[in-house]
């Protein structure tokens with residue numbers, strides 16, 4: 001007898017659950033056309049808001065004076081597990097006439113990047129960050145190799 005009661009309760013619970021699901025489906029079906037229930041990419045490209053933690057690609061930040069905070073220390077290059085970053089340095093001459101190591105070219109291979117964020121964490125001067133860009137597909141893969149320091153840019157005064 002106890003088995004029968006348990007069985008009936010389980011059937012009733014299953015029917016209740018099915019009814020709740022069908023009611024929700026029916027509600028959405030009746031509202032269809034009046035209200036947009038889902039947003040399909042790329043139709044929502046303009047209003048798309050990505051989560052703060054989204055990692056699209058590594059970029060170098062430059063201020064309005066075209067200055068950055070990269071010292072060319074290579075910490076990011078060393079931290080990268082798969083050779084995505086290549087730092088080429090040069091020697092600048094300081095006003096005192098001393099030779100000082102500086103960044104010449106920051107090369108970033110987007111096609112190799114796993115967006116692990118290790119380079120960003122390794123940078124002692126916050127010179128690089130993750131951008132929220134997406135849609136990186138290109139026909140020519142050479143376009144995925146980027147120079148992150150802008151033409152004519154230089155290190156911000158006071159950054160060591």
Ligand code: SF4
Pocket residue numbers: 058079080081082083084085112113114115116117118119120
């Ligand atoms: S995010 Fe990771 S894989 Fe990409 S460049 Fe930085 S350390 Fe390398």
Ligand code: SF4
Pocket residue numbers: 069070071072073074075076077087122123124125126127128
């Ligand atoms: S981006 Fe940061 S870690 Fe990489 S070379 Fe420049 S200062 Fe060093």
